[in-house]
Amino acid sequence: xxxxxxxxxxxxxxxxxxxxxxxxxxxxxxxxxxxxxxxxxxxxxxxxxxxxxxxxxxxxxxxxxxxxxxxxxxxxxxxxxxxxxxxxxxxxxxxxxxxxxxxxxxxxxxxxxxxxxxxxxxxxxxxxxxxxxxxxxxxxxxxxxxxxxxxxxxxxxxxxxxxxxxxxxxxxxxxxxxxxxxxxxxxxxxxxxxxxxxxxxxxxxxxxxxxxxxxxxxxxxxxxxxxxxxxxxxxxxxxxxxxxxxxxxxxxxxxxxxxxxxxxxxxxxxxxxxxxxxxxxxx
Amino acid sequence: xxxxxxxxxxxxxxxxxxxxxxxxxxxxxxxxxxxxxxxxxxxxxxxxxxxxxxxxxxxxxxxxxxxxxxxxxxxxxxxxxxxxxxxxxxxxxxxxxxxxxxxxxxxxxxxxxxxxxxxxxxxxxxxxxxxxxxxxxxxxxxxxxxxxxxxxxxxxxxxxxxxxxxxxxxxxxxxxxxxxxxxxxxxxxxxxxxxxxxxxxxxxxxxxxxxxxxxxxxxxxxxxxxxxxxxxxxxxxxxxxxxxxxxxxxxxxxxxxxxxxxxxxxxxxxxxxxxxxxxxxxxxxxxxxxxxxxxxxxxxxxxx
Numbered sequence: 077x078x079x080x081x082x083x084x085x086x087x088x089x090x091x092x093x094x095x096x097x098x099x100x101x102x103x104x105x106x107x108x109x110x111x112x113x114x115x116x117x118x119x120x121x122x123x124x125x126x127x128x129x130x131x132x133x134x135x136x137x138x139x140x141x142x143x144x145x146x147x148x149x150x151x152x153x154x155x156x157x158x159x160x161x162x163x164x165x166x167x168x169x170x171x172x173x174x175x176x177x178x179x180x181x182x183x184x185x186x187x188x189x190x191x192x193x194x195x196x197x198x199x200x201x202x203x204x205x206x207x208x209x210x211x212x213x214x215x216x217x218x219x220x221x222x223x224x225x226x227x228x229x230x231x232x233x234x235x236x237x238x239x240x241x242x243x244x245x246x247x248x249x250x251x252x253x254x255x256x257x258x259x260x261x262x263x264x265x266x267x268x269x270x271x272x273x274x275x276x277x278x279x280x281x282x283x284x285x286x287x288x289x290x291x292x293x294x295x296x297x298x299x300x301x302x303x304x305x306x307x308x309x310x311x312x313x314x315x316x317x318x319x320x321x322x323x324x325x326x327x328x329x330x331x332x333x334x335x336x337x338x339x340x341x342x343x344x345x346x347x348x349x350x351x352x353x354x355x356x357x358x359x
Numbered sequence: 360x361x362x363x364x365x366x367x368x369x370x371x372x373x374x375x376x377x378x379x380x381x382x383x384x385x386x387x388x389x390x391x392x393x394x395x396x397x398x399x400x401x402x403x404x405x406x407x408x409x410x411x412x413x414x415x416x417x418x419x420x421x422x423x424x425x426x427x428x429x430x431x432x433x434x435x436x437x438x439x440x441x442x443x444x445x446x447x448x449x450x451x452x453x454x455x456x457x458x459x460x461x462x463x464x465x466x467x468x469x470x471x472x473x474x475x476x477x478x479x480x481x482x483x484x485x486x487x488x489x490x491x492x493x494x495x496x497x498x499x500x501x502x503x504x505x506x507x508x509x510x511x512x513x514x515x516x517x518x519x520x521x522x523x524x525x526x527x528x529x530x531x532x533x534x535x536x537x538x539x540x541x542x543x544x545x546x547x548x549x550x551x552x553x554x555x556x557x558x559x560x561x562x563x564x565x566x567x568x569x570x571x572x573x574x575x576x577x578x579x580x581x582x583x584x585x586x587x588x589x590x591x592x593x594x595x596x597x598x599x600x601x602x603x604x605x606x607x608x609x610x611x612x613x614x615x616x617x618x619x620x621x622x623x624x625x626x627x628x629x630x631x632x633x634x635x636x637x638x639x640x641x642x643x644x645x646x647x648x649x650x651x652x653x654x655x656x657x658x659x660x661x662x663x
Contacts, residue, residue, distance in 0.1 A: 080561040081469040081579070083571055090466035094478070097463050101485045101543065104496035107506055111499065119499050120509030161392040168388035172381075180389065183396055189592075189648055191600025193617050194637050197624050198403030201410055201634070204417070221400050224392060253384060282489045284603060289624065301491050305498065305607055315499065318492040325488045333480060 105322060112316040119311055130316035137313065140300060146212050147281050147297035154219035155276030161220070162227025162272055167261070169228070170235040171243075181228075188225040195221060196289035203290070210292035218286040223276035230275060234268035235261075237343075267339035274332050278325065404641070410634035417630045428635035438619065438636060445616035448530060449599040452537040453591050459538075460545040460590065467546070468553035479550065486543035494607050497536045501527040501608065528610025536604050541597075545590035552586025553579070588654040596644055616640065 082090065111119050115127035134140060165184055169177065187195060199218045203210060238261060246256040262269075284298035291299050304314050409415040413424045422428065432438050463482070467475045485493065500506045503522040511517040525531050556579065564574040602617030609615065616636070623633030 079469075080558070080565045080571070080574065082466075086571070087466075087470050090462055090470055093462045094466050094482075097459065097542070098481065100539070101482070104493070104500055104539070105485065107500060108496050111506075118504060119502075119506065120504055121506065121513045161395055164388045165392040168385055172385040172388065174385050174389070180393065183401070184392060187400060189596055189644065191597060191617070191640065191644065193600045193602060193620055194404070194407070194641055195400070197620065197630075197633065197637055198407045199399065200624065201406045201415075201630065202399070202403040205406060205415060217399055220395065224396065278487065282491070284491055288621075298489070298491055301495075302603070305491065305495055311499070314495065318489070318495055322488045322492060326484060329484055329487045330480075
């Protein structure tokens with residue numbers, strides 16, 4: 077059968093486009109990886125031999141480690157709060173009927189399309205007006221605003237796929253609302269809760285704009301990196317760090333994706349064996 | 360009819376007490392997120408408006424209750440020129456990104472068959488790594504003593520000390536890096552619109568004698584326009600507000616509107632003019648969303 081969308085020659089051309097785009101996307105990363113092992117203080121050709129010293133140096137850079145710790149605290153706090161807010165909002169949006177649903181979801185998703193620069197300065201003005209000193213807590217407060225839309229976007233589709241009849245069965249058997257949520261709904265949406273947390277965590281861990289405006293004396297990792305990049309004095313070290321961070325986040329992304337697929341398949345089989353017809357046909 | 364009436368009866372037959380409890384439960388679920396977004400999103404934006412009008416000031420001697428800040432935004436050609444320059448740069452980036460992203464999304468949706476989701480992840484993976492580090496990669500490559508220039512020096516193509524001047528700290532550098540940063544992202548909405556396309560429409564067109572080229576322009580492309588517009592807006596908005604990339608690779612030639620706002624806040628401490636500039640940007644963004652909002656199915660940007 078001939079393909080109605082692409083001719084054979086067209087397919088070859090498109091494959092070439094895809095290959096070229098991947099080259100464009102990955103070549104800079106590969107170049108960084110090569111130079112992270114290059115034994116020279118300047119990042120220039122010709123290459124001058126293999127070394128691991130840039131990796132050792134960033135590991136023993138105290139300032140950097142403190143910034144990494146601050147980022148971990150900010151990311152963990154902000155994503156925990158964002159996920160909690162996201163779960164309750166998603167349950168209301170999917171399961172309840174109420175007036176002004178469009179406006180509510182609009183408000184919750186709005187930070188998605190507002191430039192972070194505006195979010196950053198508006199929160200700076202707020203904390204200034206309320207005389208709240210800037211710290212890693214003010215950064216976390218801002219990151220919750222950024223993360224909430226993403227948690228809602230991850231949780232709502234999953235919740236829509238969990239059949240209401242399972243919850244109704246629990247209620248009919250005498251379980252209270254909170255009890256039904258704890259024993260039925262939450263376990264079923266747990267994979268989405270975990271991926272919402274991961275999305276929010278990575279978002280916060282990498283966020284530099286809002287963090288720059290809301291940082292007090294203690295900066296986070298991206299803010300530290302930004303200052304290092306504007307006035308690069310320890311370039312090879314930063315490059316080694318960049319390669320390490322990209323490798324770790326690459327593994328996390330791939331791991332999360334595999335985990336999500338396994339969880340989705342398990343949900344489909346669980347629900348299928350529980351005999352809910354509407355789950356049939358889910359890949 | 361009878362069934363509907365019965366269902367209706369069931370809803371209204373709950374006692375007043377029950378209805379009250381249901382409402383309270385909904386309110387309890389909604390209020391945490393609404394209160395949070397009210398305090399830390401709506402209120403702060405309101406404060407920015409207040410600052411731009413001088414209803415709130417940073418220092419005692421600042422302009423109190425005046426439109427002077429807005430006068431600076433529109434009256435001085437400095438800021439409006441910068442705004443239009445940034446619009447031009449962001450438009451260039453958006454057009455380039457959609458032009459390059461479309462064929463790739465088309466290939467994934469139409470040509471890649473079983474492997475399409477794996478290939479989509481390969482394409483998007485760079486987008487999920489650190490933004491700053493991707494900009495750093497280009498700073499290292501384009502720099503005066505960077506990878507490209509030093510390669511030219513060591514091969515004797517150019518004399519050391521004579522770097523290609525437009526490679527870094529230029530509009531070119533900003534546009535290149537922004538295209539690099541955003542291109543994996545645009546593939547998503549375009550891919551989603553093409554992937555959901557009803558293939559039987561294409562078969563019908565072929566059966567009626569249309570060539571593939573004609574089928575594409577008459578059917579596939581018009582049906583994918585919502586995805587294209589979504590991609591365009593999702594790139595245009597963050598790039599017009601960006602100041603990080605221009606600050607790192609733009610220099611003075613690549614200075615953008617966002618840099619002016621951030622410098623007014625963090626450098627010059629003229630929060631009033633900065634607020635007026637920010638509110639103007641917010642109005643522009645809100646207008647775009649109001650016009651094109653119906654194309655922005657936000658779910659297409661989460662990998663589902």
